[in-house]
Amino acid sequence: MSQNSVISDHAFDFKLVFESYGVRVKLEASSKELLEKASEAAESALLGRLEIIENVNAEHSFGFSLDDDGETLFLHENGERITSDTSVKRFFRFFDGLLRIKVAEFTRDRVFIHAGVVGWKGRAIVIPANSFRGKTSLVAELVRNGAEYYSDEYAVLDENGLVHSFPRFLAIRYFDGELREKLVNPSSLGGRVGRVEIPIGLVLLTEYEADAVWNPQTLTAGQGIIEMIPHTIPRRANTKFALNVLNTSVSDAIILKSPRGEASDFAVEILSYFDNYISLARTFRG
Protein backbone atom coordinates (compact mmCIF):
# COMPACT_ATOMS: atom_id res chain seq x y z
CA MET A 1 0.00 0.00 0.00
CA SER A 2 1.41 3.38 -0.89
CA GLN A 3 2.43 5.71 1.88
CA ASN A 4 0.05 8.45 0.88
CA SER A 5 -3.04 6.51 0.03
CA VAL A 6 -6.05 7.17 2.21
CA ILE A 7 -7.73 4.33 4.03
CA SER A 8 -11.48 4.54 3.72
CA ASP A 9 -13.51 5.06 6.86
CA HIS A 10 -14.81 1.48 6.98
CA ALA A 11 -11.29 0.24 7.81
CA PHE A 12 -11.78 1.70 11.27
CA ASP A 13 -14.11 -0.67 13.07
CA PHE A 14 -13.35 0.53 16.58
CA LYS A 15 -14.23 4.04 17.68
CA LEU A 16 -14.73 6.29 20.66
CA VAL A 17 -15.41 9.98 21.14
CA PHE A 18 -14.14 12.09 24.00
CA GLU A 19 -14.40 15.70 25.01
CA SER A 20 -11.56 17.74 26.45
CA TYR A 21 -11.71 21.48 27.17
CA GLY A 22 -14.98 21.47 25.23
CA VAL A 23 -13.42 19.96 22.08
CA ARG A 24 -14.85 16.69 20.81
CA VAL A 25 -12.39 14.28 19.26
CA LYS A 26 -13.06 10.89 17.70
CA LEU A 27 -10.45 8.17 17.91
CA GLU A 28 -10.89 5.32 15.47
CA ALA A 29 -8.72 2.30 14.88
CA SER A 30 -8.45 -0.83 12.82
CA SER A 31 -8.22 -3.01 15.93
CA LYS A 32 -9.39 -2.98 19.51
CA GLU A 33 -5.81 -3.06 20.81
CA LEU A 34 -4.85 -0.06 18.71
CA LEU A 35 -7.86 1.91 19.94
CA GLU A 36 -6.91 1.12 23.53
CA LYS A 37 -3.37 2.34 22.90
CA ALA A 38 -4.68 5.50 21.26
CA SER A 39 -7.06 6.07 24.14
CA GLU A 40 -4.24 5.68 26.69
CA ALA A 41 -2.10 8.09 24.68
CA ALA A 42 -4.95 10.62 24.63
CA GLU A 43 -5.45 10.30 28.40
CA SER A 44 -1.76 10.93 28.94
CA ALA A 45 -1.54 13.80 26.43
CA LEU A 46 -4.40 15.66 28.08
CA LEU A 47 -3.44 14.79 31.66
CA GLY A 48 -6.63 12.80 32.10
CA ARG A 49 -8.71 15.91 31.45
CA LEU A 50 -11.11 14.21 29.07
CA GLU A 51 -14.43 12.52 29.23
CA ILE A 52 -15.62 9.76 26.94
CA ILE A 53 -19.05 10.50 25.56
CA GLU A 54 -21.46 8.18 23.80
CA ASN A 55 -23.44 8.57 20.61
CA VAL A 56 -22.18 11.94 19.51
CA ASN A 57 -20.33 13.27 16.53
CA ALA A 58 -16.94 14.92 16.80
CA GLU A 59 -15.45 17.84 14.88
CA HIS A 60 -12.03 16.21 14.77
CA SER A 61 -10.91 12.65 14.26
CA PHE A 62 -7.71 10.67 14.46
CA GLY A 63 -7.46 7.25 12.82
CA PHE A 64 -4.95 4.52 13.67
CA SER A 65 -4.11 1.57 11.48
CA LEU A 66 -1.37 -0.95 10.82
CA ASP A 67 -0.04 -2.23 7.54
CA ASP A 68 -0.57 -5.87 6.52
CA ASP A 69 2.71 -6.93 8.11
CA GLY A 70 1.74 -5.29 11.38
CA GLU A 71 4.98 -3.31 11.42
CA THR A 72 4.07 0.17 10.27
CA LEU A 73 1.58 2.34 12.11
CA PHE A 74 -0.40 4.94 10.18
CA LEU A 75 -1.93 8.08 11.61
CA HIS A 76 -4.88 9.73 9.91
CA GLU A 77 -6.36 13.11 10.72
CA ASN A 78 -9.93 13.83 9.61
CA GLY A 79 -9.71 10.94 7.15
CA GLU A 80 -6.38 11.86 5.63
CA ARG A 81 -3.22 9.91 6.28
CA ILE A 82 -0.69 12.30 7.73
CA THR A 83 2.25 10.20 8.87
CA SER A 84 3.53 6.69 9.59
CA ASP A 85 6.16 5.05 11.75
CA THR A 86 7.59 1.67 12.62
CA SER A 87 8.43 2.75 16.17
CA VAL A 88 5.35 2.50 18.39
CA LYS A 89 6.87 4.73 21.05
CA ARG A 90 7.83 7.47 18.59
CA PHE A 91 4.49 7.20 16.80
CA PHE A 92 2.44 7.79 19.94
CA ARG A 93 4.79 10.51 21.16
CA PHE A 94 4.06 12.38 17.93
CA PHE A 95 0.34 11.87 18.43
CA ASP A 96 0.69 13.11 22.02
CA GLY A 97 1.82 16.58 20.90
CA LEU A 98 -0.53 16.70 17.94
CA LEU A 99 -3.60 15.95 20.02
CA ARG A 100 -2.75 18.61 22.59
CA ILE A 101 -2.38 21.19 19.86
CA LYS A 102 -5.69 20.19 18.31
CA VAL A 103 -7.50 20.65 21.62
CA ALA A 104 -5.54 23.84 22.36
CA GLU A 105 -6.45 25.30 18.98
CA PHE A 106 -10.17 24.59 19.03
CA THR A 107 -11.19 25.04 22.64
CA ARG A 108 -13.63 27.93 22.87
CA ASP A 109 -13.30 29.11 26.46
CA ARG A 110 -9.57 28.88 27.08
CA VAL A 111 -6.53 30.37 25.39
CA PHE A 112 -3.49 28.11 25.23
CA ILE A 113 -0.17 29.87 24.85
CA HIS A 114 2.96 27.88 24.08
CA ALA A 115 4.91 28.90 27.15
CA GLY A 116 6.56 27.79 30.34
CA VAL A 117 4.77 28.91 33.49
CA VAL A 118 5.59 29.03 37.17
CA GLY A 119 3.83 30.62 40.10
CA TRP A 120 5.62 33.00 42.46
CA LYS A 121 3.88 34.54 45.45
CA GLY A 122 0.46 34.25 43.88
CA ARG A 123 1.51 35.59 40.48
CA ALA A 124 2.38 33.73 37.31
CA ILE A 125 5.64 34.13 35.47
CA VAL A 126 4.91 33.28 31.85
CA ILE A 127 7.69 32.51 29.38
CA PRO A 128 6.35 32.29 25.82
CA ALA A 129 8.89 30.87 23.38
CA ASN A 130 9.41 28.48 20.53
CA SER A 131 10.66 24.97 21.18
CA PHE A 132 14.39 24.50 21.74
CA ARG A 133 14.87 28.01 23.15
CA GLY A 134 15.51 26.99 26.77
CA LYS A 135 11.98 27.31 28.13
CA THR A 136 11.95 24.04 30.05
CA SER A 137 15.46 24.57 31.44
CA LEU A 138 14.41 27.93 32.84
CA VAL A 139 11.16 26.57 34.27
CA ALA A 140 13.13 23.74 35.94
CA GLU A 141 15.55 26.22 37.51
CA LEU A 142 12.74 28.47 38.72
CA VAL A 143 11.08 25.44 40.33
CA ARG A 144 14.40 24.45 41.94
CA ASN A 145 14.47 27.94 43.42
CA GLY A 146 11.05 27.60 45.01
CA ALA A 147 8.57 28.58 42.31
CA GLU A 148 5.41 26.52 41.89
CA TYR A 149 5.24 24.46 38.72
CA TYR A 150 2.39 25.22 36.33
CA SER A 151 3.63 23.96 32.96
CA ASP A 152 6.62 23.70 30.68
CA GLU A 153 4.41 23.72 27.60
CA TYR A 154 1.22 25.73 27.90
CA ALA A 155 -0.10 28.73 29.77
CA VAL A 156 -3.82 28.03 29.84
CA LEU A 157 -5.75 31.28 30.24
CA ASP A 158 -9.41 31.58 31.11
CA GLU A 159 -11.72 34.40 30.03
CA ASN A 160 -10.63 36.48 33.03
CA GLY A 161 -7.00 36.19 31.99
CA LEU A 162 -6.09 33.88 34.90
CA VAL A 163 -3.51 31.16 34.33
CA HIS A 164 -4.50 27.54 35.00
CA SER A 165 -1.90 24.85 35.45
CA PHE A 166 -1.17 22.26 32.80
CA PRO A 167 1.38 20.31 34.81
CA ARG A 168 2.62 17.52 32.59
CA PHE A 169 6.05 16.23 33.57
CA LEU A 170 8.84 18.51 32.39
CA ALA A 171 10.25 17.37 29.06
CA ILE A 172 13.97 17.93 29.55
CA ARG A 173 16.11 17.49 26.46
CA TYR A 174 19.66 16.28 26.42
CA PHE A 175 22.22 15.18 23.89
CA ASP A 176 23.33 11.57 23.94
CA GLY A 177 24.78 11.07 20.49
CA GLU A 178 21.47 12.43 19.33
CA LEU A 179 18.93 14.75 20.87
CA ARG A 180 16.67 12.98 23.36
CA GLU A 181 14.07 13.84 25.95
CA LYS A 182 13.36 12.63 29.47
CA LEU A 183 10.24 13.35 31.45
CA VAL A 184 10.90 14.75 34.90
CA ASN A 185 8.42 14.90 37.76
CA PRO A 186 8.49 18.47 39.18
CA SER A 187 8.56 17.01 42.70
CA SER A 188 12.01 15.57 41.93
CA LEU A 189 13.17 19.20 41.52
CA GLY A 190 11.84 19.96 44.98
CA GLY A 191 8.88 21.80 43.51
CA ARG A 192 5.17 21.82 44.12
CA VAL A 193 2.55 21.90 41.42
CA GLY A 194 0.40 25.04 41.38
CA ARG A 195 -3.27 24.09 41.52
CA VAL A 196 -4.93 27.49 41.82
CA GLU A 197 -5.52 29.82 38.90
CA ILE A 198 -3.49 33.00 39.26
CA PRO A 199 -3.03 36.33 37.44
CA ILE A 200 0.04 36.98 35.32
CA GLY A 201 2.59 39.14 37.09
CA LEU A 202 5.52 38.85 34.71
CA VAL A 203 5.91 37.93 31.05
CA LEU A 204 9.45 37.03 30.08
CA LEU A 205 10.21 37.21 26.38
CA THR A 206 13.57 35.57 26.54
CA GLU A 207 15.64 32.90 24.88
CA TYR A 208 18.89 31.34 25.88
CA GLU A 209 22.00 32.69 24.13
CA ALA A 210 25.50 31.73 25.14
CA ASP A 211 27.22 34.71 26.82
CA ALA A 212 24.08 36.84 26.66
CA VAL A 213 23.69 39.61 29.20
CA TRP A 214 20.21 40.16 30.62
CA ASN A 215 19.44 43.74 29.67
CA PRO A 216 15.67 43.89 29.54
CA GLN A 217 13.52 46.27 27.63
CA THR A 218 10.12 46.90 29.24
CA LEU A 219 7.34 46.52 26.71
CA THR A 220 3.92 48.11 26.71
CA ALA A 221 0.89 45.81 26.89
CA GLY A 222 0.33 46.10 23.15
CA GLN A 223 3.96 45.43 22.26
CA GLY A 224 3.97 42.44 24.62
CA ILE A 225 0.79 41.01 23.18
CA ILE A 226 2.07 41.09 19.61
CA GLU A 227 5.15 39.18 20.81
CA MET A 228 2.84 36.63 22.46
CA ILE A 229 0.54 36.18 19.48
CA PRO A 230 2.86 33.85 17.51
CA HIS A 231 2.80 31.52 20.56
CA THR A 232 -0.97 31.76 21.00
CA ILE A 233 -2.43 28.54 19.65
CA PRO A 234 -6.02 29.65 18.85
CA ARG A 235 -4.88 32.89 17.19
CA ARG A 236 -6.66 31.95 13.98
CA ALA A 237 -9.42 29.64 15.21
CA ASN A 238 -10.68 32.07 17.87
CA THR A 239 -8.89 35.36 17.19
CA LYS A 240 -11.20 37.85 18.86
CA PHE A 241 -11.49 35.85 22.07
CA ALA A 242 -7.74 35.21 22.13
CA LEU A 243 -6.85 38.90 21.76
CA ASN A 244 -9.38 39.88 24.38
CA VAL A 245 -8.03 37.32 26.86
CA LEU A 246 -4.42 38.31 26.15
CA ASN A 247 -5.31 41.93 26.80
CA THR A 248 -6.99 41.09 30.10
CA SER A 249 -4.21 38.75 31.16
CA VAL A 250 -1.37 41.27 30.84
CA SER A 251 -3.28 44.26 32.19
CA ASP A 252 -1.43 44.10 35.50
CA ALA A 253 1.80 42.46 34.35
CA ILE A 254 5.27 43.67 33.62
CA ILE A 255 6.61 42.49 30.25
CA LEU A 256 10.35 42.18 29.78
CA LYS A 257 12.33 41.26 26.70
CA SER A 258 15.98 40.32 26.44
CA PRO A 259 18.14 37.33 25.65
CA ARG A 260 19.53 35.60 28.72
CA GLY A 261 22.47 33.45 29.73
CA GLU A 262 22.50 30.25 31.79
CA ALA A 263 19.16 29.33 33.34
CA SER A 264 20.61 28.60 36.79
CA ASP A 265 22.01 32.13 37.25
CA PHE A 266 19.13 33.82 35.52
CA ALA A 267 16.44 32.11 37.63
CA VAL A 268 17.88 33.55 40.84
CA GLU A 269 18.24 37.00 39.28
CA ILE A 270 14.73 37.16 37.87
CA LEU A 271 13.04 35.94 41.06
CA SER A 272 14.89 38.60 43.02
CA TYR A 273 13.89 41.23 40.43
CA PHE A 274 10.27 40.10 40.57
CA ASP A 275 10.29 40.23 44.38
CA ASN A 276 11.46 43.84 44.26
CA TYR A 277 8.86 44.67 41.65
CA ILE A 278 6.07 43.14 43.74
CA SER A 279 7.06 45.04 46.87
CA LEU A 280 7.43 48.30 44.95
CA ALA A 281 4.02 47.81 43.35
CA ARG A 282 2.51 47.19 46.80
CA THR A 283 4.15 50.33 48.15
CA PHE A 284 2.75 52.45 45.34
CA ARG A 285 -0.71 50.97 45.78
CA GLY A 286 -0.50 51.81 49.45
Added chain:
Amino acid sequence: MNNSHFPIARKNGLVVQEVPDEVLVYDLETNKAHCLNQSAAMIWRSCDGKTSVSEIATLVEEQAGNKVTEDFVWLAIDQLSENNLLEKQLTPNFPGQSRREVIKKIGLATMVAIPVIASLVAPQSALAANSCRCNQNSDCGLPANAQCPSTTVCNSAGFCAP
Protein backbone atom coordinates in the same frame (compact mmCIF):
# COMPACT_ATOMS: atom_id res chain seq x y z
CA MET B 1 -11.94 64.04 -5.07
CA ASN B 2 -8.41 62.74 -4.96
CA ASN B 3 -8.64 59.59 -2.80
CA SER B 4 -4.96 59.70 -2.00
CA HIS B 5 -5.68 62.67 0.26
CA PHE B 6 -8.77 61.05 1.76
CA PRO B 7 -7.40 57.76 3.15
CA ILE B 8 -9.76 54.93 4.09
CA ALA B 9 -8.95 52.51 6.90
CA ARG B 10 -9.28 48.85 5.93
CA LYS B 11 -11.87 46.93 7.94
CA ASN B 12 -12.30 43.54 6.29
CA GLY B 13 -10.18 40.63 7.45
CA LEU B 14 -8.97 42.43 10.54
CA VAL B 15 -9.60 41.76 14.22
CA VAL B 16 -9.14 44.87 16.34
CA GLN B 17 -8.49 44.97 20.07
CA GLU B 18 -8.29 48.16 22.09
CA VAL B 19 -5.49 48.13 24.64
CA PRO B 20 -4.84 51.06 27.01
CA ASP B 21 -3.12 53.75 24.89
CA GLU B 22 -2.67 51.34 21.96
CA VAL B 23 -4.64 49.42 19.38
CA LEU B 24 -3.89 45.86 18.35
CA VAL B 25 -4.80 44.68 14.89
CA TYR B 26 -4.58 41.07 13.72
CA ASP B 27 -4.64 40.63 9.96
CA LEU B 28 -6.33 37.31 9.20
CA GLU B 29 -5.12 37.43 5.59
CA THR B 30 -1.42 37.78 6.33
CA ASN B 31 -1.24 36.47 9.94
CA LYS B 32 0.43 39.71 10.88
CA ALA B 33 -0.15 41.33 14.25
CA HIS B 34 0.20 45.09 14.52
CA CYS B 35 0.44 47.35 17.52
CA LEU B 36 -0.49 50.97 16.79
CA ASN B 37 0.55 53.53 19.36
CA GLN B 38 -1.92 56.21 20.36
CA SER B 39 -0.95 58.63 17.57
CA ALA B 40 -1.06 55.99 14.84
CA ALA B 41 -4.38 54.66 16.18
CA MET B 42 -5.91 58.12 16.29
CA ILE B 43 -4.95 58.73 12.66
CA TRP B 44 -6.09 55.27 11.52
CA ARG B 45 -9.51 55.81 13.13
CA SER B 46 -9.81 59.12 11.31
CA CYS B 47 -9.26 57.53 7.90
CA ASP B 48 -12.92 57.41 6.87
CA GLY B 49 -12.54 58.45 3.23
CA LYS B 50 -14.23 61.77 3.96
CA THR B 51 -11.56 63.46 6.03
CA SER B 52 -8.55 64.89 4.27
CA VAL B 53 -4.98 64.58 5.49
CA SER B 54 -4.94 68.22 6.55
CA GLU B 55 -8.26 67.77 8.40
CA ILE B 56 -6.86 64.68 10.14
CA ALA B 57 -3.89 66.77 11.23
CA THR B 58 -6.28 69.32 12.74
CA LEU B 59 -8.29 66.57 14.49
CA VAL B 60 -5.17 65.01 15.99
CA GLU B 61 -3.94 68.43 17.03
CA GLU B 62 -7.21 69.07 18.87
CA GLN B 63 -7.18 65.69 20.60
CA ALA B 64 -3.51 65.79 21.51
CA GLY B 65 -3.50 69.45 22.47
CA ASN B 66 -0.28 70.10 20.59
CA LYS B 67 0.88 71.25 17.18
CA VAL B 68 0.65 68.53 14.52
CA THR B 69 1.69 68.97 10.90
CA GLU B 70 0.51 67.19 7.74
CA ASP B 71 3.88 65.42 7.62
CA PHE B 72 3.04 63.89 11.00
CA VAL B 73 -0.12 62.40 9.51
CA TRP B 74 1.69 61.29 6.36
CA LEU B 75 4.20 59.46 8.51
CA ALA B 76 1.37 57.39 9.97
CA ILE B 77 -0.25 56.91 6.57
CA ASP B 78 3.06 55.69 5.18
CA GLN B 79 3.20 52.95 7.83
CA LEU B 80 -0.51 52.12 7.62
CA SER B 81 -0.15 51.76 3.87
CA GLU B 82 2.98 49.65 4.15
CA ASN B 83 1.19 47.30 6.55
CA ASN B 84 -1.88 47.01 4.34
CA LEU B 85 -4.14 48.70 6.88
CA LEU B 86 -5.64 51.09 4.32
CA GLU B 87 -8.07 50.25 1.55
CA LYS B 88 -5.67 51.74 -1.00
CA GLN B 89 -1.88 51.92 -0.85
CA LEU B 90 -0.73 55.51 -0.53
CA THR B 91 2.64 56.99 -1.26
CA PRO B 92 3.82 59.53 1.28
CA ASN B 93 4.52 63.02 0.25
CA PHE B 94 8.11 63.41 1.45
CA PRO B 95 10.05 64.72 -1.55
CA GLY B 96 13.74 63.91 -1.32
CA GLN B 97 13.62 62.80 2.33
CA SER B 98 13.94 59.40 3.94
CA ARG B 99 11.48 58.26 6.61
CA ARG B 100 14.23 58.63 9.20
CA GLU B 101 14.85 62.25 8.22
CA VAL B 102 11.14 62.97 8.38
CA ILE B 103 10.86 61.37 11.83
CA LYS B 104 13.73 63.52 13.07
CA LYS B 105 12.19 66.67 11.62
CA ILE B 106 8.72 65.93 12.99
CA GLY B 107 10.08 64.83 16.35
CA LEU B 108 11.75 68.19 16.84
CA ALA B 109 8.62 70.08 15.84
CA THR B 110 6.02 68.42 18.07
CA MET B 111 5.43 67.24 21.62
CA VAL B 112 3.03 64.54 20.43
CA ALA B 113 4.38 60.96 20.25
CA ILE B 114 5.48 60.06 16.73
CA PRO B 115 3.07 57.54 15.15
CA VAL B 116 4.57 54.08 15.35
CA ILE B 117 3.29 50.71 14.17
CA ALA B 118 5.10 47.60 15.43
CA SER B 119 4.37 44.42 13.50
CA LEU B 120 5.11 40.74 13.77
CA VAL B 121 4.22 37.80 11.55
CA ALA B 122 2.79 34.73 13.28
CA PRO B 123 3.20 31.27 11.75
CA GLN B 124 0.02 30.30 9.95
CA SER B 125 -0.20 26.90 11.57
CA ALA B 126 -0.48 26.24 15.28
CA LEU B 127 1.57 23.10 14.59
CA ALA B 128 4.68 25.22 14.89
CA ALA B 129 4.22 24.67 18.61
CA ASN B 130 4.49 20.89 18.20
CA SER B 131 7.90 20.81 19.86
CA CYS B 132 9.57 19.61 16.67
CA ARG B 133 7.97 16.17 16.94
CA CYS B 134 8.21 13.86 13.95
CA ASN B 135 7.71 10.31 12.78
CA GLN B 136 9.67 10.46 9.57
CA ASN B 137 12.19 12.70 7.87
CA SER B 138 9.59 14.30 5.62
CA ASP B 139 7.71 15.63 8.70
CA CYS B 140 10.70 17.89 9.37
CA GLY B 141 10.41 19.58 6.00
CA LEU B 142 6.95 20.94 6.85
CA PRO B 143 6.71 24.71 7.35
CA ALA B 144 5.60 24.12 10.95
CA ASN B 145 9.03 22.67 11.70
CA ALA B 146 11.06 25.36 9.98
CA GLN B 147 12.60 26.51 13.29
CA CYS B 148 13.58 23.05 14.52
CA PRO B 149 17.22 22.00 14.90
CA SER B 150 16.92 19.99 11.68
CA THR B 151 14.53 20.34 8.77
CA THR B 152 15.64 17.09 7.16
CA VAL B 153 16.34 14.54 9.88
CA CYS B 154 13.80 12.93 12.19
CA ASN B 155 15.96 11.24 14.80
CA SER B 156 15.16 8.00 16.60
CA ALA B 157 13.80 9.91 19.61
CA GLY B 158 11.18 11.51 17.34
CA PHE B 159 12.64 15.00 17.05
CA CYS B 160 13.50 17.02 13.98
CA ALA B 161 17.07 17.12 15.19
CA PRO B 162 20.41 15.36 14.69
